[in-house]
Amino acid sequence: MRELLSVGAQVGSLFFYVALGFLGRRKQILSARGDKVVSDIIFYFTMPALTVTSMNLKVSGTELTIAWMILAASLVLVVFSYALTVLVAAWLRLPPRAGYAFQFTTAFGNVAYLGFPVAYILFGRLGVFYAAMYALGHNLLFWTLGVWLMQDHEHQVPVWRQVFNINVLAIILGFALALLHWQIPELLFHPLDSLGQATVPLALLLVGSMLAESPVSTWAGNKNVYLMTALRLIIFPALAFLAMLLLPGWDKTARALIVMQMAMPAAAIAPAVARKYDGDYNLISKGVVATTLISLLTIPFWFWLANYHIMT
Template sequence: MDLNNVFSQVLILFFIMLVGYFSRKRNIIEKSINKGLIELILNITLPFMILSSFNYEFSKEMLINAFRLYTISLVLYLTLVVLSKYLFKKYPYNERSVMRFVTIFSNCGFMGYPIVESVYGKIGIFYTAIFNINFNILIWTVGVMLFNNKEKQNVKKVFLNPGLVSVILGFILFIFSIKLPYPIQRTLELIGSTTTPLSMIIVGSMLADININEFFKDYKIYYISLLRLIIIPLVTLTILKFFNFSGMLLGIPVLIMAMPAAANTALFAEKFDADVSLASKCVFFTTVLSVVTIPLIIMLL
């Protein structure tokens, strides 16, 4: 792994994030535009990027690796769901729900895909899409229950979200070695390639909306940031190395676990009347710190 290239890629993503930050500060990107871009990414560009990444001839080795990554993902997420229940028992419900959400769900979409692609290339997107299947299912089930366990689960929303549908369609294409016509494949690639810059611009613009007055006085932010950015990825790395995983089977789980708090954290907190201030602080602080911590984690792979 060329560390200089990886650092350069992470720095590029950070600079794109700054473009989004200052564009929002100057009101070039308005809130309505921000919301529209998020919908564009989640419903079009990201699914297109995922679908185009499955353009490979069927390989038994790739299928086995995909199954292994799915299994690793399932074990990791279920472990975090259980552990987070006990880590934050002493906190009030509206804070506890936010802290558990941050612990379980990282920003595996807006930041995870770009970072993994910068390290492993297009094949990394293929495997990350498999790894993130459990994220897409759990965030609309467990994620909602963390904030409101009386909320009725929308099965259609869980299983028919564009991200999960694109993985299923892509996997069918891969299993049967179906090659899309060049104009369609190229269209998917071109539109999908806008996901990374758009995602980082959105992350930057979201950070610009967060009020950081008295920000550093909240000790909970340091605790959750240490857990999200350092402890979880390091424990994941140690366990996977103990079981002799290497390459992308090691790197992708560790990188996804090393991502900052999911952007959805503040959205869910606001929807279910949890601690929106704490949620926003977690997203801001972990995202800013991740510019430093992610390269450090990559060095350990």
């Protein structure tokens, strides 16, 4: 119990910023327009900087091999998660639009806005390097399969150019630098590093503001939202945890990180994608808010479990 509380305090320090964002929105210091600006700052400036600087490490051949394996694990786990959501949506007999929204919200996690800060706090720069490789596989599927789910299915053409957004390009650049053992010059590294450090507080302030915008009453009692939450925060990380236990010879940090990435709530950017492509924005927003709120409890639990059974 003492270890669980200790881990909860460690991860819970992240949510100090969430609380500030929540209070800021309730006090009208933050607004929907301000959230859009903050989101753009994170997406276009701070997160690419964090990705590149965190991947600008002198990694060994073994660590590069691990990174490739994490990328492969990401693709397998996300596809498997999606397949399960298809089965659950069929079992619920959801209409097509709601079914696609259910699959989209549940299959894809917040592996960047929340996953990177958690990886950085728990595993350091190497953790972000590994998290970036996980995010590369995840994002390739998010911007193809995920966008397809939100599109008009009379025109089933994935938006391939969305795959190569600035954050995916930053991951590719960072991995190339690591692969070639090229170090960013100090004159450029330090400002990029300072910019990247802003990702953690800004991303979590944004999560808090989103939670304040959608009170619990908007999703309480919705069984579809409950199922989304159970799958996203309990079933998927549990399956990942069991899979990692079956690989005792693999790198401990990589295995623990994969469990934590699978334990992330629904992708914070999902409602914006749904709105852009005319998906079921209301159901997706409820799923994102519910999973994000409940993850404040489940993330410490999964890290404690991974730390106790994998890291030690």
